[in-house]
Amino acid sequence: MSAERPQDTPNGAAESTVLGKRVDRRRALSVLIGGMAAAAGAASACSPLSAMTDEEKEAKRLAWREYIKGNYRTMTEAERAETIARLEHLAKVKQGTDVTIQSTGAQPGVVFGYAFNISKCQGFRSCVEACINENNLDRRAATQYIRIFEMEDGVIDLDHADATFQHEVPAEGHFYLGTQCFQCADPPCVKVCPVGATWQEPDGITVVDYDWCIGCRYCMAACPYWARRFNWSAPEVPAAEVNPNQHYLGNRARKVGVVEKCTFCIHRTRQGRLPACVEACPTGARVFGNLLDPKSEIRWVLANKRVFRLRRI
Amino acid sequence: MTPRRLLTIAFLVAQAWMISACRDRDRAAADDRAELGAIRGAPVTDPARASADSVVTIANATLEPGALGTVFSARVDGWKGPGDQPFEVTVRTADPASALHRRFGTITMGTSLRARAPDLGQYPCTSCHLGRRMLLADERVADAHDNIESVHPAQTGAICSTCHAADDVELLALKSGERATLDHAYRLCAQCHFSQAESWAGGAHGKRLDGWQGRRVVMGCADCHDPHAPALEPRIPFRAPQIERPRGPRP
Ligand code: SF4
Numbered sequence: 001m002s003a004e005r006p007q008d009t010p011n012g013a014a015e016s017t018v019l020g021k022r023v024d025r026r027r028a029l030s031v032l033i034g035g036m037a038a039a040a041g042a043a044s045a046c047s048p049l050s051a052m053t054d055e056e057k058e059a060k061r062l063a064w065r066e067y068i069k070g071n072y073r074t075m076t077e078a079e080r081a082e083t084i085a086r087l088e089h090l091a092k093v094k095q096g097t098d099v100t101i102q103s104t105g106a107q108p109g110v111v112f113g114y115a116f117n118i119s120k121c122q123g124f125r126s127c128v129e130a131c132i133n134e135n136n137l138d139r140r141a142a143t144q145y146i147r148i149f150e151m152e153d154g155v156i157d158l159d160h161a162d163a164t165f166q167h168e169v170p171a172e173g174h175f176y177l178g179t180q181c182f183q184c185a186d187p188p189c190v191k192v193c194p195v196g197a198t199w200q201e202p203d204g205i206t207v208v209d210y211d212w213c214i215g216c217r218y219c220m221a222a223c224p225y226w227a228r229r230f231n232w233s234a235p236e237v238p239a240a241e242v243n244p245n246q247h248y249l250g251n252r253a254r255k256v257g258v259v260e261k262c263t264f265c266i267h268r269t270r271q272g273r274l275p276a277c278v279e280a281c282p283t284g285a286r287v288f289g290n291l292l293d294p295k296s297e298i299r300w301v302l303a304n305k306r307v308f309r310l311r312r313i
Numbered sequence: 314m315t316p317r318r319l320l321t322i323a324f325l326v327a328q329a330w331m332i333s334a335c336r337d338r339d340r341a342a343a344d345d346r347a348e349l350g351a352i353r354g355a356p357v358t359d360p361a362r363a364s365a366d367s368v369v370t371i372a373n374a375t376l377e378p379g380a381l382g383t384v385f386s387a388r389v390d391g392w393k394g395p396g397d398q399p400f401e402v403t404v405r406t407a408d409p410a411s412a413l414h415r416r417f418g419t420i421t422m423g424t425s426l427r428a429r430a431p432d433l434g435q436y437p438c439t440s441c442h443l444g445r446r447m448l449l450a451d452e453r454v455a456d457a458h459d460n461i462e463s464v465h466p467a468q469t470g471a472i473c474s475t476c477h478a479a480d481d482v483e484l485l486a487l488k489s490g491e492r493a494t495l496d497h498a499y500r501l502c503a504q505c506h507f508s509q510a511e512s513w514a515g516g517a518h519g520k521r522l523d524g525w526q527g528r529r530v531v532m533g534c535a536d537c538h539d540p541h542a543p544a545l546e547p548r549i550p551f552r553a554p555q556i557e558r559p560r561g562p563r564p
Pocket of ligand 1: 193198213217
């Protein structure tokens with residue numbers, strides 16, 4: 001399971017631009033640091049740094065190092081290990097949580113797919129609950145990757161569907177359809193990103209480098225399913241509720257002003273486990289598996305059941 | 314050869330076949346009785362219970378104390394799983410002493426389809442039933458199964474012995490005359506719900522546990538559906554609790 005390197009990717013051209021930008025930014029920043037250091041030296045007597053505890057200083061230092069790091073795709077293994085160590089340390093310093101951040105790469109010969117059974121879903125939203133807990137979603141803004149739509153029997157009409165129902169389910173004469181990121185084969189959100197902060201991994205999962213995203217929200221406008229979420233404020237998860245099993249491209253702590261999205265629980269699925277929503281669904285409405293494996297359940301469903309794509313793009 | 318001779322030979326062959334079939338059945342019945350004798354009083358997770366199912370026992374795992382382990386796999390002939398593979402059911406079991414912690418919404422990696430017996434409130438059945446006789450002869454017998462909500466039997470006109478073997482209530486009676494353990498209730502359900510069983514074998518009905526990779530472990534019919542009242546209960550859906558947002562400027 002080797003992590004993807006820039007030269008392995010099909011869009012190498014885009015990579016080198018990213019690389020170019022990174023070098024430029026770094027150079028600019030290092031000049032800036034030099035200037036700041038000089039300024040700090042000149043004004044050391046009234047510097048707020050002196051009023052800080054050692055821990056706060058350490059957090060500031062780590063945060064700064066984090067700020068000037070590169071795009072995840074252009075990092076070497078050593079650089080990835082360094083940033084992960086920093087992020088884990090930051091989580092400890094900031095919130096006292098012991099988190100483990102993986103950088104597990106895609107398995108060869110695997111492309112993930114999932115199917116949603118609209119004749120099974122009862123609208124319980126157990127998947128939403130599991131997703132929030134698993135992916136450390138912002139509790140203050142009540143961020144949710146999954147929306148369950150309630151629609152009247154007979155026609156799929158998302159424009160008039162109710163995603164905010166709060167009554168006993170299943171309601172008579174209604175059916176339920178869940179949407180979240182479908183991990184498009186040809187994702188439009190990736191094409192519009194001006195800085196290469198979001199891309200598709202070899203196993204089909206579209207991920208975001210939260211530390212490279214500039215928060216322009218172009219990708220949100222491009223997504224036909226409204227599957228991306230923007231952090232208007234710094235996400236808040238109570239320390240006791242933080243899921244410590246994290247992935248760099250998945251459920252690690254996000255910050256204000258960046259976009260995030262469903263990653264099929266990348267930290268679980270790359271280790272052979274099921275996404276949290278699939279595991280939590282009490283009706284078995286969600287089927288998940290490897291599209292390239294003819295012996296997988298998802299392939300059986302595609303071959304033997306009446307299936308449709310929600311919307312072609 | 315004259316047609317008459319041919320007929321005679323055919324008759325003799327048929328008779329021989331019938332006699333041997335009868336003998337087989339008697340032998341099977343005797344085996345069954347021996348099995349049942351052996352089963353009675355056996356611990357809940359004893360893999361020997363599997364022998365009441367006329368299915369291939371593939372693997373018997375030894376259980377570490379407190380751990381979840383695979384008890385055995387059973388092959389369902391004629392059913393096709395994903396990739397047209399013969400359908401194989403792995404029934405897992407928990408150490409009866411360990412805590413039972415299946416709860417929807419937080420199924421963990423370690424939890425999986427288990428032998429159902431540890432889940433049952435009134436088990437073993439032999440604490441009251443002995444064959445067709447009752448061990449207890451007091452008022453407790455009358456309301457012993459008050460907890461059973463008899464929806465499915467009422468709908469279908471079934472009585473206890475339609476599904477439960479009258480002479481050994483710990484087993485299920487199939488229409489073919491075969492018996493199935495409670496872990497293999499799908500064999501009973503599939504007699505009528507064949508299209509659901511087909512979907513289940515393929516992976517479109519029911520749930521897979523333990524992950525998308527590796528050995529396929531699925532939940533059985535009775536893990537989700539109460540056999541006596543199989544419809545899922547309506548619920549109030551989950552709503553995300555929100556940390557209160559203070560008025561005024563953002564903190
Ligand atoms: S919001 Fe972030 S990920 Fe989305 S297009 Fe802008 S920079 Fe790229």
